[in-house]
Amino acid sequence: xxxxxxxxxxxxxxxxxxxxxxxxxNPAFSSMANAVSFLAIGFEKMIxxxxxxxxxxxxEPAVAEEADAFVRQEGQHSTAHRQHVAGLIRAYxxxxxxxxxxxxxxxxxxxxxxxxxxxxxxxxxxxxxxPVFKLxxxxxxxxxxxxxxxxxxxxxxxxxxxxxxxxxxLIIFDSIVGSDLYRMRMAPSIFRHVLRIxxxxxxxxxxxxxxxERKVDALAMFxxxxxxxxxxxxLRPLRLPDHGPMPRAFDDLPLREQLVALSGIVRxxxxxxxxxxxxxxxxxxxxxxxxxxxxxxxxxxxxDLADSK
Numbered sequence: 038x039x040x041x042x043x044x045x046x047x048x049x050x051x052x053x054x055x056x057x058x059x060x061x062x063n064p065a066f067s068s069m070a071n072a073v074s075f076l077a078i079g080f081e082k083m084i085x086x087x088x089x090x091x092x093x094x095x096x097e098p099a100v101a102e103e104a105d106a107f108v109r110q111e112g113q114h115s116t117a118h119r120q121h122v123a124g125l126i127r128a129y130x131x132x133x134x135x136x137x138x139x140x141x142x143x144x145x146x147x148x149x150x151x152x153x154x155x156x157x158x159x160x161x162x163x164x165x166x167x168p169v170f171k172l173x174x175x176x177x178x179x180x181x182x183x184x185x186x187x188x189x190x191x192x193x194x195x196x197x198x199x200x201x202x203x204x205x206x207l208i209i210f211d212s213i214v215g216s217d218l219y220r221m222r223m224a225p226s227i228f229r230h231v232l233r234i235x236x237x238x239x240x241x242x243x244x245x246x247x248x249x250e251r252k253v254d255a256l257a258m259f260x261x262x263x264x265x266x267x268x269x270x271x272l273r274p275l276r277l278p279d280h281g282p283m284p285r286a287f288d289d290l291p292l293r294e295q296l297v298a299l300s301g302i303v304r305x306x307x308x309x310x311x312x313x314x315x316x317x318x319x320x321x322x323x324x325x326x327x328x329x330x331x332x333x334x335x336x337x338x339x340x341d342l343a344d345s346k
Contacts, residue, residue, distance in 0.1 A: 041106035041202050044328065046117055046194055048187045048335050055124025057246050060184030064252035066286035067184070070192055071125065072238040072255070074118045075136060077195070079143035079234065080162070081115035084108060086147050087155045091213060094152075100212040107205035114195050121191055135241040142234055153214050157223040160210035161306060162231060167203045167315045168301025170196040174318035176290055182338050190337040197321040203312040217308035224306050232259075243280040257283035 057071065058064045088108040095101045126132045147155065173180055174196055181189040210220065235258075242255035256262045266277050287295055304310060324334060333340035 041103070041110060041205070043106060043109045043113060044194075044198070045113055046191075046335055048117060048120060048191050050120040050124040050187065053187075054128065055121065055188065056185055057125060057128065057242075057250050058252050059188040060180070061252075062183040063180060063286065063289075065257065065284045065288070066180050068239065068242055068251060068253060068255045069258055069286045070188075071242070072235050073192075074121050074125075075139045075238045076231070076234050077118040078115055078122060078136065079139040081111045081118075082140060083143040083147050083155065084111045084159055085115075087152065087159065088209075090152055091156065091209065094213050095209070097212060100208055103205050104209050107202050107209070110198055110202055114198070117191055117195070121188065129245050131245040132241065135238055135245070138237050138241075139234055142230075142237070146230065153219065154223060156206075156210045156214055157220045158227045158230070160206040161220060161224050161227050163199070163203065163206040164305035164310060164312060165302045166196075166199040167312060167317070168298045168305065170199055171301075171316065171318040172287070172290065172294055172298040174320040175294070177320055179289060180286075186336050186339045190335050193320070193324065193337055194334060197318075197324045200317055200321045201325075203315060207310070207312060217310075221306060221308065248281045252281065254280040254283050256280065258285060 058067045059070075060067045085108055088104050092101065092104065095104060122132070122136055126136070146158070150158075174193070177189075177193065181193060214220075236256070239255040239258065242251055246255075254266075262277075263283055266283065301315070305312070324337075328334050
């Protein structure tokens with residue numbers, strides 16, 4: 038029996054304007070999270086098609102049950118992120134082009150790459166989520182709490198469920214492919230693809246969202262871009278357009294904890310990696326308890342205030 042639960046969430050994004058900089062205290066994190074929303078839609082569409090193709094090759098009932106629960110959770114994530122992105126598109130209509138580009142990149146991946154490659158893609162990327170999301174959730178007081186509660190609650194829900202199904206993609210990969218060497222060999226091209234998608238979204242944010250509303254250069258999350266912009270200040274032929282300040286999303290987080298997350302990412306790609314043994318964010322356990330108790334997790338920081346009125 039799988040331990041995964043499929044939870045349907047609605048965050049009322051159609052009921053109010055969705056701000057691009059939803060955490061005014063950290064516009065760089067706002068921009069990065071918005072790019073994740075675009076990525077999630079394309080990635081999770083790929084997962085749905087991949088699992089549909091993979092199911093006939095899964096011979097173990099327990100793995101088939103895990104795959105079914107995994108893809109249904111991912112489908113709920115995609116639905117919620119589509120609602121978030123639809124709110125951004127209402128405010129900035131040309132972001133529709135961005136969404137089409139991102140989905141198109143994943144559609145191309147589905148049509149051109151083998152099932153084995155797409156299983157490795159999903160297993161490799163999902164394996165990084167627990168250390169990365171632990172870093173974020175451990176610092177929710179600065180990354181999420183000061184922001185728009187609906188947007189913050191969307192990402193918290195998504196991230197804790199990624200922690201919940203942290204082993205699923207690897208279980209499915211091992212059942213069908215079962216080669217750590219193949220997964221490692223594919224990792225460089227997989228992460229180049231992921232970064233290219235994020236870069237597409239961030240470049241479009243710079244073009245389609247006015248600086249006074251995004252507050253930062255959305256591409257500043259890329260170290261090579263930051264170096265080139267600084268170099269362009271001295272060498273005119275290399276000068277790039279000034280799209281605003283270049284803070285990074287995690288600038289205020291302890292360096293030691295960032296390094297722990299980085300080591301977790303590296304470890305997640307090594308042979309024999311077992312996500313079951315990862316250190317989990319305390320917030321995930323609290324989230325699951327509150328959800329089971331009937332707390333309105335779609336308003337993670339403000340539900341108690343709403344109930345008291």
